[in-house]
Amino acid sequence: MSSIINNINKAFDHRIRLGIMSILVVNEYADFKMLKELLGVTDGNLASHTKALEKEEYINVEKSFIGRKPNTKYYVTKKGRDAFKKHVEAIEKLLNR
Amino acid sequence: MSSIINNINKAFDHRIRLGIMSILVVNEYADFKMLKELLGVTDGNLASHTKALEKEEYINVEKSFIGRKPNTKYYVTKKGRDAFKKHVEAIEKLLNR
DNA sequence: TTAAAGTACTTTGTATTTCAAAGTAAATAG
DNA sequence: CTATTTACTTTGAAATACAAAGTACTTTAA
Numbered sequence: 036m037s038s039i040i041n042n043i044n045k046a047f048d049h050r051i052r053l054g055i056m057s058i059l060v061v062n063e064y065a066d067f068k069m070l071k072e073l074l075g076v077t078d079g080n081l082a083s084h085t086k087a088l089e090k091e092e093y094i095n096v097e098k099s100f101i102g103r104k105p106n107t108k109y110y111v112t113k114k115g116r117d118a119f120k121k122h123v124e125a126i127e128k129l130l131n132r
Numbered sequence: 133m134s135s136i137i138n139n140i141n142k143a144f145d146h147r148i149r150l151g152i153m154s155i156l157v158v159n160e161y162a163d164f165k166m167l168k169e170l171l172g173v174t175d176g177n178l179a180s181h182t183k184a185l186e187k188e189e190y191i192n193v194e195k196s197f198i199g200r201k202p203n204t205k206y207y208v209t210k211k212g213r214d215a216f217k218k219h220v221e222a223i224e225k226l227l228n229r
Numbered sequence: 230t231t232a233a234a235g236t237a238c239t240t241t242g243t244a245t246t247t248c249a250a251a252g253t254a255a256a257t258a259g
Numbered sequence: 260c261t262a263t264t265t266a267c268t269t270t271g272a273a274a275t276a277c278a279a280a281g282t283a284c285t286t287t288a289a
Contacts, residue, residue: 038170048145048147084247087246103255105267148276202236
C-alpha cells in the first residue's frame with residue numbers, strides 16, 4: 036500500500052497545476068491573465084487545469100467585473116494549502132532520499 | 133517564451149517517472165521488480181513509464197538472465213542525470229519563490 | 230510428472246487527460 | 260461603424276496513463 040510516491044498528490048502532479056498552486060500559496064489570489072502570463076500557457080489549457088483544481092476544492096473562483104470587463108480571480112482554499120504543503124513535503128522527501 | 137515552469141522537464145513531470153529517476157540517480161541501477169515494489173505500480177504501467185524515459189535516452193535497459201529467469205535492469209544515463217538535476221533545480225526554484 | 234501457482238515481463242485497448250483552435254461576448258481603437 | 264483586442268469558454272482530436280490479459284517460462288508440490 037505504501038510506496039515512496041504515495042504522498043504525491045495526483046492533483047498537483049503536473050507542472051501547470053504545480054505552477055498555479057505555487058503562485059496562489061504566495062499571492063493569496065491571482066486572476067486568469069496573471070496566471071496565463073506567469074505560466075505561459077494557452078487559455079483553454081489554463082482553464083482546464085484551474086477547473087481540475089477547483090473540482091478538488093483546492094482553489095476557488097470568484098467571477099466579477101472590473102469596470103465592464105469580466106475578471107476571474109483564483110484563491111487557494113485551506114484544504115488546498117494543506118494538501119499542497121503535504122505534496123511539497125512528499126516531493127522533497129523523494130528527492131532527498 | 134520564458135515562464136516560471138519552463139525548466140520543468142515534461143519527461144519527469146509525473147510522479148512515477150519522478151520516482152523512477154530518483155531511485156536510479158542514487159542506486160546506479162534497479163531492476164523491474166525493485167522499481168515495481170518501491171513505486172507500488174502495476175506491471176504495464178511501469179513498463180510504459182520506463183519506455184518513455186528510455187525513448188528520451190534518460191535511462192537505458194539491460195536484459196539478461198539471472199539463473200534461468202529473465203531480468204531487466206535500468207540505469208540512468210549521463211544525459212538523464214544531467215536533465216534530472218536541472219529538473220529538480222527548477223522544481224525547487226518554483227517551490228521556494 | 231504433471232498440474233497449479235508464481236515470476237517477469239509485454240501487449241492491448243479503454244479511459245482519462247491534455248491541449249490548442251475556434252467560439253463568444255463585450256471593450257477599445259481606428 | 261468595423262476591426263482588433265481582451266477575457267474567457269467550449270470543443271474535439273491527440274496524447275498519455277493505466278489495468279487487464281497475454282506470453283513464456285520456472286518453481287513448488289502432490
